[in-house]
Amino acid sequence: MRVQCLPRNFVTSEIFFIDGFLSEAECSSILEELEVAPWQPSLTYRKQTDGAYRNELSPLRVSETAYQDLFTAKLKAMLRRVEKRLQKLVDFDPAHLEYWQATNYPGKGEFYYHLDSGYWDDHYAGDRILTFLLYLNTPLKGGGTHFRALDVYVEARAGRLLVWDNLFPNGDCNHRMIHSSVPLLRGKKTTLVTWQRQKKFRTKKKTDLKE
């Protein structure tokens, strides 16, 4: 697929989407591979009373997540191809990407307004610069992404890639990018997401997956 030919739809200077980034057949194949993924309740990253940030469950996020770590070999190979396509859009080192996460939303499933960045000043990979969100199906009602401060709503459509910049040019978290995954009212919604970090996130050792 010639990614360069697909039109980028800039909603604001920080947000754009590309329809048809994944073909229908690719979405179906990915969904089929995800059928056998181990789904777990989705986690959020939050500051604890001791001041440290940790993963935890939260009622603000109602969905289940599967991690790249346990994806099938076929799906991992597909994602490597997806990353190559992303590199044609944005110049980045794939080692700066976090591992992919698939998210599956039940009826009324959502993720309340939140920011993707601003939590990783002390992390070895730095903060999240870009968010790459891929919608794998088209919900019948709801399920889009809403940027509250910018009053932008992007509908979830199968094969659509949504990209946004979480940081100001000086590296500070841009709080204008607060967004939510709007409740899924009818139909199905599964997404794939990863983030480009300021520094290398992926390292050779498996144990380096640890925070």
Add this chain to the structure above:
Amino acid sequence: MATQRTSRKATQQRHGQIVREIGRKFGTVIDLERTPFVLVEIIREFGHRFDDDGGGGGGGVSPGVSTVAVGITPPDEGVTDVLVRTLLTVQRDIKALSRKLDRIAANK
């Protein structure tokens, strides 16, 4: 009189700090025609910080302010991880067998 002046100065300093924080979080230029809801977001996040200036009471984190992000990939679980992988392989094999059986049944 002197106490009032000191208090006013302290309030001004505090407000100055808040304005700088707003600039850092939302940018130093707010365009009310293009992005009016940025102002709403600022009020949502910072409004309560002015509560003790003769307005209402309260305090604390105002509702609707983000405190969470998508969690990152959790750490390796060791043995559990290996077991899950093995189970997944078995699950996939069963699924593949089931598909083959369906095809055979359909061709009969």
